[in-house]
Amino acid sequence: xxxxxxxxxxxxxxxxxxxxxxxxxxxxxxxxxxxxxxxxxxxxxxxxxxxxxxxxxxxxxxxxxxxxxxxxxxxxxxxxxxxxxxxxxxxxxxxxxxxxxxxxxxxxxxxxxxxxxxxxxxxxxxxxxxxxxxxxxxxxxxxxxxxxxxxxxxxxxxxxxxxxxxxxxxxxxxxxxxxxxxxxxxxxxxxxxxxxxxxxxxxxxxxxxxxxxxxxxxxxxxxxxxxxxxxxxxxxxxxxxxxxxxxxxxxxxxxxxxxxxxxxxxxxxxxxxxxxxxxxxxxxxxxxxxxxxxxxxxxxxxxxxxxxxxxxxxxxxxxxxxxxxxxxxxxxxxxxxxxxxxxxxxxxxxxxxxxxxxxxxxxxxxxxxxxxxxxxxxxxxxxxxxxxxxxxxxxxxxxxxxxxxxxxxxxxxxxxxxxxxxxxxxxxxxxxxxxxxxxxxxxxxxxxxxxxxxxxxxxxxxxxxxxxxxxxxxxxxxxxxxxxxxxxxxxxxxxxxxxxxxxxxxxxxxxxxxxxxxxxxx
Amino acid sequence: xxxxxxxxxxxxxxxxxxxxxxxxxxxxxxxxxxxxxxxxxxxxxxxxxxxxxxxxxxxxxxxxxxxxxxxxxxxxxxxxxxxxxxxxxxxxxxxxxxxxxxxxx
Numbered sequence: 001x002x003x004x005x006x007x008x009x010x011x012x013x014x015x016x017x018x019x020x021x022x023x024x025x026x027x028x029x030x031x032x033x034x035x036x037x038x039x040x041x042x043x044x045x046x047x048x049x050x051x052x053x054x055x056x057x058x059x060x061x062x063x064x065x066x067x068x069x070x071x072x073x074x075x076x077x078x079x080x081x082x083x084x085x086x087x088x089x090x091x092x093x094x095x096x097x098x099x100x101x102x103x104x105x106x107x108x109x110x111x112x113x114x115x116x117x118x119x120x121x122x123x124x125x126x127x128x129x130x131x132x133x134x135x136x137x138x139x140x141x142x143x144x145x146x147x148x149x150x151x152x153x154x155x156x157x158x159x160x161x162x163x164x165x166x167x168x169x170x171x172x173x174x175x176x177x178x179x180x181x182x183x184x185x186x187x188x189x190x191x192x193x194x195x196x197x198x199x200x201x202x203x204x205x206x207x208x209x210x211x212x213x214x215x216x217x218x219x220x221x222x223x224x225x226x227x228x229x230x231x232x233x234x235x236x237x238x239x240x241x242x243x244x245x246x247x248x249x250x251x252x253x254x255x256x257x258x259x260x261x262x263x264x265x266x267x268x269x270x271x272x273x274x275x276x277x278x279x280x281x282x283x284x285x286x287x288x289x290x291x292x293x294x295x296x297x298x299x300x301x302x303x304x305x306x307x308x309x310x311x312x313x314x315x316x317x318x319x320x321x322x323x324x325x326x327x328x329x330x331x332x333x334x335x336x337x338x339x340x341x342x343x344x345x346x347x348x349x350x351x352x353x354x355x356x357x358x359x360x361x362x363x364x365x366x367x368x369x370x371x372x373x374x375x376x377x378x379x380x381x382x383x384x385x386x387x388x389x390x391x392x393x394x395x396x397x398x399x400x401x402x403x404x405x406x407x408x409x410x411x412x413x414x415x416x417x418x419x420x421x422x423x424x425x426x427x428x429x430x431x432x433x434x435x436x437x438x439x440x441x442x443x444x445x446x447x448x449x450x451x452x453x454x455x456x457x458x459x460x461x462x463x464x465x466x467x468x469x470x471x472x473x474x475x476x477x478x479x480x481x482x483x484x485x486x487x488x489x490x491x492x493x494x495x496x497x498x499x500x501x502x503x504x505x506x507x508x509x510x511x512x513x514x515x516x517x518x519x520x521x522x
Numbered sequence: 523x524x525x526x527x528x529x530x531x532x533x534x535x536x537x538x539x540x541x542x543x544x545x546x547x548x549x550x551x552x553x554x555x556x557x558x559x560x561x562x563x564x565x566x567x568x569x570x571x572x573x574x575x576x577x578x579x580x581x582x583x584x585x586x587x588x589x590x591x592x593x594x595x596x597x598x599x600x601x602x603x604x605x606x607x608x609x610x611x612x613x614x615x616x617x618x619x620x621x622x623x624x625x626x627x
Contacts, residue, residue: 203585247573292599503530
């Protein structure tokens, strides 16, 4: 059996075993939605990293560096900021609040069903925008490595997710996510070790790539125009070589992506699963350490890939299979091709399993966040307020199936969409809706219900407009991530509407005392 | 707590927070804002200098490793963890201080 099949089957077998082993822990709402609040920093930190490091991160960041050079690493640089800002301002207080879902925070801060409902819509929007590219990427990986059709790939991924989250609940999901992040991390460490063993020194590689100007021999066979690809090392090595057109666009990317993480519902709700605020803070730190190391290795592997491609093509030592993968495989093929060159089919097998681990890990977090929004926020608070504990759990599990079907349809609809566009939309909506609400809701007593609702509505609408109708904007404002406009706009909306309204909940001091209590007493 | 009829109050009529919560919030927000300012100063400096001072950012440190490549792909990753670690260190010292105060009281 080929290693890629073997490792993928081992991964699927492990997922099934963990899911069945944790089935008994998903019989109450606390167990199903927040894993009994029993995860220490090691497990939850790994799971947070698993939620954050999607397939786009595992395969895409090295691929972007390979093709865009500095613009690719700048993109990663913006992604690396968010978890730290989240740890500084939100992680500890959020755990002390200690409920089940992201909309719970707003509903309880303002005692407002309306705020809960708007928050549910925002959770579903962000998660949908984020899940679509994950499903798209997962189905493409299945097409590339196993030759399945796109549709079959979508159905397989969604089926695994419904089983994984619906049966295992938060307990099974967290353990699976933690295991999966270490599979990916392990694959990266082996690749890193292999590259260092081959003497691929970072500075030397960058020097060789930067000095390469001209056609890349042997690539004509795989290009549409039948001519060799032309590499421009100088352009590759500095900003403005591919994505970023001006400094304002770069700034907008920093703001949009750094604030975006604060508003990602599947990351936020992970802090409810720790037993204490102390564990939540340590979890965040551990997740940041994993993610930062992961990002740094991904960027190095992108450089290694570029070097192996250029030098291999020049010397004629690249196999036709690897040369073709570099030229027409797209960004997702760089890490697998480097693995194939460095460690042969066994390392490639580990990387393929790692890619699936990334898809499952990230999607399962989104499934849990959305099932909470439907099963807990909508069912328990709007449809059946007197639901029994068993009915609440069943509602959560039925929500997982509904979300699975919806995500499956979404996955089929976005086959031709741009992954970067959808991920950017998810981050920007999160940055312009939940980020202002959580930052101000945690630290400012003056925020009112109307301020929060208007902030979310304006943030959501302005993000969607500036991304979907980008062509209607002046050229200098046609950015991939419009955070520079939409994030301050949302903050200002919350502030101005709250100031005009002036009516805060009468128990806001008690709420602040709860989330900012001394950890000694807590 | 959700959906209870607790009513609203004018923000200007809101009584001040109790001493302990106020102190906790004030101490934590000061440290968090300070660390965030340092962090964002670094991030924005790299971002802006890439466009305004390319000659400095393209300075080679070793091999082909330039200042901007080093800052963006290595220092930034280290810094994300370092800032979060400082925050946790501060948190540990605050908890120890609170414990001492509680024992002394």
